[in-house]
Amino acid sequence: MEWLVLARDDEVGTRPMAVTAQGVPLVLWRPEAGAEPVVLADRCPHRLVPLSAATPVDGRLQCAYHGWQFDASGACTALPSQEGAAPPRANLPTMTTRIHEGQVQVAAADLPEKDPGDLFTNEDPSLAKAWHPVAVVGEELSSVRLLGRRIDPGDYATRERWGLRWLALEEPLTDLFPDPDEDDRNYVGAWLPPVRTPASAGVVADNFLDVAHFPFVHAKTFGAAEEKVVGRYEVTAEEFGCRSVQEQWFDNPEDPGVLEGERPLRQRRRATYVYRAPFQLMLRLEELDAGAVKTILFFAQPESLTSTRVYTKMLLHGIGGVADPGPDVVASEVAFEDAVLAEDLELQHKMRLSGLPLRMRDELHVRADLLGVHLRRVLSEFRETA
């Protein structure tokens, strides 16, 4: 039997560590101090996030993205977004290990497969046929990064929408959203400062459409009070896009009606997600009891294989019981949303894949992932059509 050295035995603690063997990423940890070291594929079967970024919880690894837990045998013992046992495919295969001359070794025959290859990256050729945001109006626009190239915007079609400059390299397959501002004309709008992430625009879009990560990734902002179980919801297909309406429970401490004892803290909200290929996204949050509405416009610029620029605009109405929120309310909403976005970026920095997997079998989709499944289908169709 061929054995591969992973680490010195005395280096391995109860915190997961990333190692590689023959180029395959593995995670190594001890379920408790003094226990035998455990080796698993460094890839959560759900969205392939490295488990070396997981949190150790009672001898198990809790994935950083949606909180699935894996025990020392690789079994998935918790899948918080739904009730009941995890599907068998959620279990990770075990690997034979031994301690030899003070080193942790793994049997070469047990190595998992490498990361999947069919990824939708920021340099996918189909992306030439789309409008992309390239700057906030007022930003200097002498040269932009798009699809791995440096581009002189003067050479291409550009347009302005929602305070952003958009550019297309070739005739776009899809138009910009029909004006979602129609209902929001009187709303107060504000841009967050644009930010960069190393994750691909497809992964960023998937993250935006995902609800199940709130309790884990956003625990410090709003996630702690969110339901872990994601209720059933439906998704309606649209041309090169989709839409979904979900009703959720949430805590609303900002509602003056709560302070005055008129309404309970726990309230209902309707979340409408709209997606259009390749990377136009919108979330409209209607607080059904308090009457406030927050709309978030979210656009991603695929700059290169390792960089995406993210533009987020908020449209606010009725926050704190006031029809048109003043500058202080807008500033605090923007600062809060900025903190939420920073939590997503921190997670994205831990990811390893250079794009979004489009083959369904490369990930494990569960019920909460219906929007993510649609996103992958739409992007596949977009790529084939282009």
Ligand code: FES
């Ligand atoms: S729980 Fe690991 S990626 Fe979702």
Ligand SMILES: [Fe+2]
């Ligand atoms: Fe998030």
